[in-house]
Amino acid sequence: MKRSMVLVAVLVVLLGIYWLMQSNRPMTDPDRPFVQIDTAQVTSLRIESSTDTVELARRGDQWFLTKPLEFPTAARMTDQALGRLGEMRKLTLVTDRPDRFREFQVDDSTGVKVSVTDRKKTHTFYLGKTSPTAGTSYARLDGSKEVWEIAGNMTPAFKRPVRDWRDKTISEADREGFIKFTFVYPKETISATLVDSVWKVEAGAEKFDADKNQISRVTGLLSRMSGVDFADTLAADAFDAPECHLIAELALGETLDLRLIPKGEDGSQYFLRKAGAPTDYVIYKSTAEVLMRKAADLRPKPEKSAEAPPQKPRG
Structure with missing residues (x-):
């Protein structure tokens, strides 16, 4: 009898943990993209961080690293970056105070500055640190004061050593x-x-x-x-x-x-x-x-x- 009660208690605890994890997952609204980009039309990427500046360009169906050197890119890396662009969704407006940009790592000195060019225009934004839940992160459009919590941990898909972008x-x-x-x-x-x-x-x-x-x-x-x-x-x-x-x-x-x-x-x-x-x-x-x-x-x-x-x- 005691053994059965222990098993029931363990099951209740596990269900509680599962419910808590599910409740902490960000609910994204497909109608609130962080940036309006048709990833199929993207022709170039520029990624600036405190350690590197990387530029990528699409030539036909293939992507190439163009800065700091010319080299074919690893398809898996460019596919992942483009995929993340399409997944960025606004969750919560965190702040609109410029004095807090550094706190969320969405300024020139602490953030990852990404410029994406499609056939129409160039979109520039800052990707910041991961939130305490690790399931979301912070981002800010260049020229805007609004810092948004967005779905997913986006920074690692863009901030990579140069050698990781190269096709091995x-x-x-x-x-x-x-x-x-x-x-x-x-x-x-x-x-x-x-x-x-x-x-x-x-x-x-x-x-x-x-x-x-x-x-x-x-x-x-x-x-x-x-x-x-x-x-x-x-x-x-x-x-x-x-x-x-x-x-x-x-x-x-x-x-x-x-x-x-x-x-x-x-x-x-x-x-x-x-x-x-x-x-x-x-x-x-x-x-x-x-x-x-x-x-x-x-x-x-x-x-x-x-x-x-x-x-x-x-x-």
Whole structure:
């Protein structure tokens, strides 16, 4: 009986917590947008904070970082920022006193100043701090004294380090489209060629059929590989003597040409240079190891024979 009462009490408490959380969720009015913007028509963004000034521009269907450098943007980041623009809704007018702008971080010194240009005009506003509930934040239109509490925590979608806006994608390809890999090392060259659905390996005088699982690891990685950071300042000759030079050929005539060298003495990361790419990349050692296949890696592993069950003694 006591156990049942305890369970009922716990259930009541949990229901109370759920009700409290639901009651604290902001109720947004779709007819009260914070700023009138058709996100499908946005052509540029300018984001100013105390640490960075970033400018983005749409060119056709793709977004590019244009300041502080020219580089394709990570689609996920621009999509998130544009999505947040469409979600901004006024909840409560907090203040219209300029002396409180700093308190809510909606001025030039403390806020994130966002300028959004669509086909008609430029809209500028300040995104401020998160409210105590963490489910809302503060914002102010440029030129207005009104500080509004708006739905959602909007600032993180716009205030990002420059490197986070940059597209870290190294390769995108159909994993079924690869037909040949050539692994060039200082003292040996290994090739794996697809012949009638079988990967044929040549390593010096040795020839054998590759372990399909090992080839699958390489094709899977190259089908969608991203770096963890950029290496913008490496010398032109930094990869003249790479630890591994991988040439991956695809059926449609495309080629991925990748060179790898260790980054630092601990070897936990590698630098990667892709022929034709606008910069060099940093990848983890574990990623580099998948790309740097040796003959021993590609050779099929002998299957373990099943052990016969022990026989029971007679008598």
